Amino acid sequence: EADIYQTPRYLVIGTGKKITLECSQTMGHDKMYWYQQDPGMELHLIHYSYGVNSTEKGDLSSESTVSRIRTEHFPLTLESARPSHTSQYLCASSEYRQGRYGYTFGSGTRLTVV
Amino acid sequence: GENVEQHPSTLSVQEGDSAVIKCTYSDSASNYFPWYKQELGKGPQLIIDIRSNVGEKKDQRIAVTLNKTAKHFSLHITETQPEDSAVYFCAASIAASKLTFGTGTRLQVTL
Numbered sequence: 263e264a265d266i267y268q269t270p271r272y273l274v275i276g277t278g279k280k281i282t283l284e285c286s287q288t289m290g291h292d293k294m295y296w297y298q299q300d301p302g303m304e305l306h307l308i309h310y311s312y313g314v315n316s317t318e319k320g321d322l323s324s325e326s327t328v329s330r331i332r333t334e335h336f337p338l339t340l341e342s343a344r345p346s347h348t349s350q351y352l353c354a355s356s357e358y359r360q361g362r363y364g365y366t367f368g369s370g371t372r373l374t375v376v
Numbered sequence: 377g378e379n380v381e382q383h384p385s386t387l388s389v390q391e392g393d394s395a396v397i398k399c400t401y402s403d404s405a406s407n408y409f410p411w412y413k414q415e416l417g418k419g420p421q422l423i424i425d426i427r428s429n430v431g432e433k434k435d436q437r438i439a440v441t442l443n444k445t446a447k448h449f450s451l452h453i454t455e456t457q458p459e460d461s462a463v464y465f466c467a468a469s470i471a472a473s474k475l476t477f478g479t480g481t482r483l484q485v486t487l
Binding site for chain 2: 268293295297303304305306307310312320321352354356357358363364365366367368369370
C-alpha cells in the first residue's frame with residue numbers, strides 16, 4: 263500500500279546530540295516537504311524538495327538540513343540539538359498526476375530535546 | 377508569499393448540528409485548497425480538496441465552497457458526530473506544491 267513513513271515516532275535526546283529524522287514514501291512522488299508543528303497547532307514549512315539533488319529552505323527558518331539523494335527518501339538532520347528544537351516534525355509528499363493532486367502526510371516525529 | 381487566515385480557532389457544536397470553518401487567502405495565483413483533519417498524535421489527513429476551477433465540492437457530510445473573487449473558502453460539516461472532533465486545517469497552494477496552512481480550528485462535538 264502506498265504511504266509515507268516517518269521514524270522514529272518519538273525521540274527524546276540530550277542537548278548537543280546529532281539526530282536524523284527519517285522520511286520515506288512509496289508513491290514515487292517527486293515533491294517532498296518537511297513541516298514543523300508548534301504545540302499551539304500551526305504548521306510551518308521548513309524544507310522542500312522538487313526532485314533528486316534539489317532542496318530549498320521553506321518559509322520558517324530552521325537550523326536543520328535535508329538531503330534528497332533518492333526519490334523516496336528525504337531525511338532531516340540536526341547537527342547539534344537544542345531545547346528550542348523541541349517540536350513535532352511532519353514529512354509530506356505530493357504529485358499532480360492524471361488530473362488529480364495527491365498530497366500525503368506522514369504520522370510525524372515528536373522530538374524532545376532535554 | 378501566501379498568507380492564509382482561518383476562523384474560528386475553536387468551535388463547539390452539539391451532535392447533529394452543522395459546523396462551518398472559514399478561510400481567506402492572499403495570493404490570487406493559488407489554485408488548490410485542501411482541508412485536513414488532525415487527530416491527537418497523528419499527521420494531518422486530507423478530508424476534501426477543491427481546485428480553483430470549481431465553486432463547490434461535496435463528499436457525504438462534508439462540503440467545501442470557494443469564492444475566488446473574494447479569496448474565501450469554507451468547510452461545511454453537516455450532521456456532526458463525536459468522531460468529527462479534531463483539529464481542522466485549511467491550506468492553499470499552487471498546483472499542490474508548497475502548502476501554506478491556516479492556524480487551525482479545534483472542533484468539539486458535544487453529546
